[in-house]
Amino acid sequence: MDILVKSFLWVLHASITASIAALLMTLILRLFKKHIGVRFQYALWIIIFIRLVMPIEFQSNLSLLNLVQQKYQSSSDIQDKSVVKNMTYATSNFLREGKNSWKYPVRNQLTAVGESSKKDNYKEENIKKGDITTNILTIASCIWLLGVFTIAVLLFITEHKLKRKILNLAELKDLKVIQLLDECKKKMNINKHIPVYVCDSFKSPCIQGVVKPKIYLPQLMYSTNEYKQLQYVLLHELVHYKRKDLLCNLITVFAVILHWFNPIVWFCIKEMRIQRECVCDAYVLEIIGEEQSEEYGMALINFLRLISNNIRVPQLAVFFETKDQIKRRIKMIKNFRKGSYKMSAAAIACCIVVSGVVLTNAVNAKNIKADNVAAVVSNNNLAKKQESKFIVDSQVKSYLSLKMAEESVGFKLKVPDFLPKDYMVGMDFSVIKVSDEDNVFDVDFFSMVNQGENNKSFKFQVSKENMEQVLKKEMEQNNKDRDGKKCEITKESMNLAGINGFNITIKSTFSNGYQETSKFFAWQDEGLWYGIEYKEDLQDSKGATSPMNISTDDVAKVVSSIQYVQDIKNVKYSIDIPSGGFDIYDKNDLKIAKERLGFNPKVLLKVNESINIEHLSAVTLEGSDTVNKEDKHEIGAIYNYSNGCFITFIQAKNLKDYEDINKDGYTEFKDNNDKIRQAKVQELKINNKEVFKYEYSHEEAKNEPIKSQNYVWKEDGFYCKVSIDTYDGKALANSDELVKEFINSKPMD
Known part of the structure; x- marks a missing residue:
């Protein structure tokens, strides 16, 4: 789906750029039409259509979009830039606190990475905005693709019907027409064989085929025996071939398929077709001479009487269009002067400048390029993939x-x-x-x-x-x-x-x-x-x-x-660790852990708004007998709370603390001098679950006093232990409430 959205955004970007250029060009042509040659006008329209289908974009200081970018940047200075930045480049801080070891990290080396609830809400708001944008773009992309498919199918059907009608046509063998065609080809220095066909399916002369061109004449036109006027028709169609108009027509067809939703593109096609015929008329008049311009114009008028309406066929260059277009052509022929077909050096230079303006993007126009507009979608989709893929999306993930x-x-x-x-x-x-x-x-x-x-x-x-x-x-x-x-x-x-x-x-x-x-x-x-x-x-x-x-x-x-x-052939990248400990990030890791543990553990990803899981791992305990498959495993989770608090949640099939308490009524721990001491146990009922609670104090590095509150209880087939260590030597006041969340948690499917 990302590819579809990016494709649509590229088309939309090209469509907007070309539309702006087309509107400006139309205004200029209306104001200075008398001073701009027909060939120059046609070249300008070709540049517009190249922009519509050009897959590669270049940056230039001449680009029309530099003005758009400046306007965008000036308006964005007034708005909250952070919103735009977060929607398009949702970049988090680069946190790297050392590699996670295969066993639990040392407690006093952990750093809290939780964010405030205000930032969380802000992040959620931006994600929701990204979701809305993603959905809108996805729907719009699907509609666009449906339109592309529909237009392409309709054009294919039209082309197929046309080919069926002309499939069995025989090449015209009329010697006068063939001789006339050869004379016209000689005047234009064309050596390629171009056959002529007569067909009732066409109501206007046309030429078809980019590689193997063929000229088609209506039966009514051929039967008039007006060979002088027929010469003008043949010259006109040969000019289409000489100027590669059939190839340009393919570009316009492709542009219509991609930009079917843009009415300005349809308007551009209409204008370009008129200019194309006027350019061909000018080329013919350049060949036959200014003195025959009146006869050429009369040929158009006479043939117009024979034609009631026109059939438009894709990939054809036709001799006639609508009556209004014929009028524009007659007016151009009337005002024709020898040499007007040629383009001056100034006109060529103008075309180069216009190409730089229309065919390029603004320098560093990051905020309006399709790839960066799609960053909202890509980042948002990536976030969704990460959310579905990872149970614990740690800043640093370690794999064996x-x-x-x-x-x-x-x-x-x-x-x-x-x-x-x-x-x-x-x-x-x-x-x-x-x-x-x-x-x-x-x-x-x-x-x-x-x-x-x-x-x-x-x-x-x-x-x-x-x-x-x-x-x-x-x-x-x-x-x-x-x-x-x-x-x-x-x-x-x-x-x-x-x-x-x-x-x-x-x-x-x-x-x-x-x-x-x-x-x-x-x-x-x-x-x-x-x-x-x-x-x-x-x-x-x-x-x-x-x-x-x-x-x-x-x-x-x-x-x-x-x-x-x-x-890789020369370096061994496989790692063998007998302990079998590993970190858990996704559901596949959790599945392996379940098999080793022999039970389905609880996985609590979020205790409350300020306490989130930070690390989850499964380890093989000391005393395991791997040979006889009597391994002892446990799964441990670490949660961030505050700078002075550290929470762990351990689950195992056997738990010595619980066994000691159940047997002796107390548990043991080592003090700072490695002396074994006893900890008093308090029996609690938390959510109808029998829970043993005990506390003790000790010191770690730099003589920091640590208060450890521990809760142990039995589940169906395994044991659980929550430890809450505070580094200021004071017990956490709401520890019983926090443990309720662990007791109420469920195994993950």
């Missing part, structure tokens, strides 16, 4: 399968088929959500030498968006996350292994004097942007280290080796 990561990122990509010596693929493949319309593929490659703190690595990324912009967004986000950080980014051209790209340097300086300097090589390949972070220098009070540092020679080899996933 390269194929799954490629499917998630949304485009076919290439990966290195060469790695420096002793390097291997990292532990996972990440997909980073840059915006609602763009994802970045990310994978790290590690050296197997010097494992540990001095481990060497380099990073490989792929994006539809310019890699420099991706890195800038990452830098801006890191600025927000780490106080006192100053960053600067520089770029210079760089060529590696014959591939032109850019060397991008990002230098970060912190208030305590700590410095980070990263170097990237970024280049474009088949419409996608690729980037390699090949060098990272860290400097603090203890000295300097370079955890990421591969030579430019190795970078060049990596860059030149990239292949599509299915063509």
